[in-house]
Amino acid sequence: xxxxxxxxxxxxxxxxxxxxxxxxxxxxxxxLGTGVALAADSAQGALPNVSAASVQAQAAAQAKAATSxxxxxxxxxxxxxxKAASWIDPVKDYKLxxxxxxxxxxxxxxKHSGQDYAVPIGTNVMAVHGGTVVKTGGNGAGDGxxxxxxxxxxxxxxxxxxxAHLSRxxxxxxxxxxxxxxxxxxxxxxxxxxxxxxxxxxxxPNYGSAVNPVSFMHSKGVKV
Numbered sequence: 001x002x003x004x005x006x007x008x009x010x011x012x013x014x015x016x017x018x019x020x021x022x023x024x025x026x027x028x029x030x031x032l033g034t035g036v037a038l039a040a041d042s043a044q045g046a047l048p049n050v051s052a053a054s055v056q057a058q059a060a061a062q063a064k065a066a067t068s069x070x071x072x073x074x075x076x077x078x079x080x081x082x083k084a085a086s087w088i089d090p091v092k093d094y095k096l097x098x099x100x101x102x103x104x105x106x107x108x109x110x111k112h113s114g115q116d117y118a119v120p121i122g123t124n125v126m127a128v129h130g131g132t133v134v135k136t137g138g139n140g141a142g143d144g145x146x147x148x149x150x151x152x153x154x155x156x157x158x159x160x161x162x163x164a165h166l167s168r169x170x171x172x173x174x175x176x177x178x179x180x181x182x183x184x185x186x187x188x189x190x191x192x193x194x195x196x197x198x199x200x201x202x203x204x205p206n207y208g209s210a211v212n213p214v215s216f217m218h219s220k221g222v223k224v
Contacts, residue, residue, distance in 0.1 A: 087129050087220035088180055090163055090199050094119050096224070097196055100212045113210040114162070114200035115224065121167055121195045123186040127177040128217075131155040134205050136169050140190065143207040147198065148190025151183055152205050159216075160205050164198035165190050 094117040102112040131153040140147025147164035151171060154160050167187025177183060188195045201213040214224045 086179060087217060087222050088126065089117070089217075089222060089224065090125055090128050090161075091117050091119050091123050091186065091197055093123075094197075097194075100210075100214060113207070114164075114198050115213045116196045116198055118194065118196045119186050121185075121187050123197070124182055125151075125163055125166065125184040125186055125197055127153055127179060127181045127183050128161050128199075128222075129153075129155050129159075129220075130178045131161075131176075133171045133173055133175045133177060133183075134160070136171060136173055138189075140164060140207070146191035148192065149184075149187065150190075152202075153177060153183075154205065158203075160202040160209075162198075162200040162202060162210075164200075165192045165196060 097116040097118045098112050100112060100115055133151060134154045135141035135143075135150070135152035138149050139145050141150040141152055141162075143150065143162075147162075149166040149169055150162060150164040151166065151169055152160055152162045163184060165187055166184040166189060168185040169183070170185070171177060171183045186195060186197045192198075199213055200210045201216045202209040203211065217224050
């Protein structure tokens, strides 16, 4: 082996070591770059998830607010309906016949004391407002035979309602009734020229204290 050959081997070895170090450096840089890129991609991928959660939360809040507003509107509508229905007509599908203060030989006082609702016999008669039954029965519930079978209800505001010429009475004295509750069946009893319900608004439970029932019902929002 010559001296020239021997002197080249250490140099070659050093070059190989340097190349290996450089390659390792490039590999490390590449690895770090890849890691940074992956981390960036991961971060970018996470952002849409966070944003979606925020949008969902906002949508849920808006939906809840809308539901609350809808429920509030429904309650307000229900309250208004109840208020409007606090007074009602005594019967449905009727025709008005003799009116209040109408003259004629059929009335004991010469003047009609209520409003007549012409309906077939057996029509459902309802309480026009909540209250307590204070008078029932034949002979006009004590007001005279001209009324036939009758019912008188006392209301919370000190007003009384009377229903007469009934074919059947289905409530008792002392019974509490609510607006629209069935109390009797219409008829043609007493001094009556045909099937109808004679309806009065009174300031006492007895005959002689009637006021104009149509005007009174109008004041309560009922279009007779």
